[in-house]
Amino acid sequence: MKISKDEVKYVAGLARISFDEDEIDKLQSELSAVLEYADALNKVDTEGVAPTEHILPIKNVFRKDEAKESLPLEEVFKNAPDTEAGGFKVPKVIE
């Protein structure tokens, strides 16, 4: 299994990370190597094997529907890179 350069670029786009051409070359070979190694997976017959949903047999963990205090505004914004008028500010979004 070999990953193409275009696939590397497509995946980088999905992940919102950019790479220069050298890095893409390097990633292409590294990811291909990992994927080749992962081919070991395909040697195992998993016909009819259920994928693990959860490692512990836990189900139905619920919270009561109770509204409680939220964070104070200064805590909400304490780590924010940019804010304005009570909102987190991002570059203009054109819809």
Next chain:
Amino acid sequence: MSEIITKSVKELNKALSDGELSSSEITQAFVDKIKEDDDTYEVFLTKTLDEALNEAKAFDEKGQAPRTIVDGLPYVLKDNIVTKDIRTTAASKILDNFIPPYDASVYEDLNEDGAILLGKVNMDEFAMGSSTENSAYRKTKNPWDLTRVPGGSSGGSAAAVSAHLAPFALGSDTGGSIRQPAAYTGVVGVKPTYGLVSRYGLIAFASSLDQIGTFTNTVEDAALILSRIAKNDKKDSTSFSGTYPDFIKDLEAPLTGRTIAVVPAFEEGLQDEIRDSLKEAIDVYKDLGAEIVEVDFKLLEQALSAYYMIASAEASSNLARYDGVRYGVRAQDYDGLVDMYVKTRTEGFGPEVKRRIMLGTYALSSGYYDAFYKKAMQIRTLVVNEYDKIFKKADLLLTPTTATTAFKFGERSDPIEMYLSDLYTIPANISGIPALSMPAGLDKNGLPIGLQLSGPALSEGLLFNAAHAYEKVTGNEKLER
């Protein structure tokens, strides 16, 4: 002074109870040691030494005996465990300025128990790595040989306990991140059963594999501390909600009648001294009355492959939130929203994190989900079945923790070679079972060797029992420096 810092948690607790030592004396001893050695070992990312000394003073002023085993005693946390008002970075540049507005549940519990935080320690960025070389900040040294890595990803926690900068530490283990550095630095490292310790406030790497655990100098300390932090947490849906076993009750129980499984095939490719240690340990257990049975463990390599698929896939999603909008470091110059995302993430993440995000994004992207993620989850089921088979024949499984002792900085640059250093530890994460690494002598270079004991879910008590018995026979003294 040196007497204090080499004491176990249990001994320190006794000294406090008996009034032989004050919390201030104990805390001061570790603070002094940190001031003396942290520049050498490069363990801390954030120190809270003044606060620690104040807390110790407050403890002493109350004039009361410790309420819990950790009351009045200092410790360190891996920097992926969130601490309110104390910088928490997960060793990533993207969280360089992150001051959490809330506490991780384990930190809250330890605070209530009266434990005193000395600081936040180094790790591989977002816990991705096996050497702590992937930290964006420092290269933590193996205290046994400064040219070697302490292992990872919890390298800071391991080095802190090994170099006596703290009597105990918490770390996290996703594929061996507690056990492998524990083995490399000659301390006891425990990865509990998945769900035993709350993950609330543990910065997620791979949600279905991550588990918080302990670093200590003795097995008994591990049992005592795990007893404090293992509890159901309503904030963690995957937290174990049944009856929590007593980990200490059977610590001294005889091993006669116990069955310990070994996998002969695992001896292949091991460093000679590790193979010898394993054989010696088998003899020790035989002498202690345990029965040794040989079993097969298929799927070892497949478990590793499945692990990298599952861990990377979950990580690619868990790390998508670092987008420069609500917290973290945003890139300086950008042109529009998408560019802001891309520059922030490209500048903020290190190469290994990017590699895993890429692998995980690819594994989940349309057309590949069945071939990679789903397949890996099916393999996961098979690994669980494999363990079930083994634990029908034996109470515990004894294996090496790692195939080699600590390697040198920069020695492993190939990702796959690095990934292989987790070969023996990963299956326990894949199946959610508990496992610990215990010191088992030194190699010819004087580097620690670790052996791993694992057992069925919730068998921590038995693991501690067997490891404690081994520790009593072999002694800890050969690891003293």
Next chain:
Amino acid sequence: MDYDIVIGMEIHAELATKSKIFCSCSTEFGAEENTHACPVCLGLPGVLPVINEKVVEYAARAGLALNCEIANFSKMDRKNYFYPDLPKAYQTSQFDLPICTGGTVEIDVDGETKPIGITRIHIEEDAGKLLHESADGTLVDTNRCGVPLIEIVTEPDITSAEEAKIFAEKIRNTLEYTGVSDCKMEEGSIRFDVNLSVKPKGSDTLGTRTEMKNLNSFRALERAIQYEARRQITELKKGHPIIQETRKWDDTKGVSSSLRSKEEAHDYRYFPEPDLVPIVLTDEQIQKFRDELPELPEQKRARYIKEYNLPEYDAGVLTSSKDTARFFEETVALIDKPKAVSNWLMVEIPPHLKEAEITINELPFEPKDLAELIAMIEDGTISGKIAKKVLTEMFKGEKAPKAIVEEKGWAQMSDASELEGIIEKIVEENPKSVADIASGNEKAYGFLTGQVMKATKGQANPKLANEIIRKKVKEKIG
């Protein structure tokens, strides 16, 4: 060539829980920006979700009300994409194992019943809100992040704007009735997405579809569909292909326009949410939800016709809103005059509501007041005409109907002896009218009645007055 329109809908409804789906922040509408936010819904590093039990219950109830199968086993999944209104950069939703599947809703179109298939209903979290009020950026409000939603997905069974509107109204009523959602359109707590395509009449091959998202009124829904169907047909007639895309409906301009896709490709990389555990409902639990389901609109309508003997039209109008139905039932419980109560609720009260810009829930009086008003008409204390004036006073919300009538002195004169005196005098004063009656001109009675009303300022009980006049005239004539 004629065309068939093929419509499938996705309806997002916010659930009426007090707290968010994964944390205990309030879901209340209209709070100051970012004041309903906590580490969990802000997606801070290290946080974990715990699902609100009411969300599961409400989703199951919605499913039962829409005749769906409720899954014994369902799970949550992550839908991954980057957007500033999505703090974790994934929406926790349900992918392959939703909580409800395979329902049907019957709608009445031109007197015929038509079934609309419900493909599935799944649980998910709402995203935040983007505010475009900053000069050089966009602001994010996270209050809505993590408000619980259900998404109802239909089969492509809808074939016109009218059907879509009827269907949407029916869904809204049902959700409102079951208490699952308050369905306040103006607060965006119910939103409609429309997938629409057209094909030559009778053809089996579906055309290329377009999607319009977040239509938040029935009018917008109806108009957007009419516009889009016309647009597609016009394009096809010109020989232009339909482009598969998301389109934005501009309700003010009455046009839709192409929207650039916000994620280059819709590669959401769904996978099971590892931080949440499966939702397992036993048959007993599902049966319990079913038993607890309130009476639904059509059941109520049938009951009104049977039990209260109401015309079908009245029953339909009264049950179209849960609150109107409640007011009706509470009033009828106090006064057994269903048709009269129905008339007041359907005819007299709505114009006042409209004028005051309030809903039936915000009426300044209660069912017992309406019952009192109707009782006064029934026992002849006031006339229907006066009653309307009393209602206007009741909308001021200060006094009960009896008190109003008393204070205003609007009660009819029903005291026979008092009236007799007045009438006797009038008969005495109008011998010409008596003579006219004696010679067979019955019209003169009208004149005398008018005189009585004038003398009593209209408060004489007309029936009683008439009886006395006839009695007195007959005495006179002998």
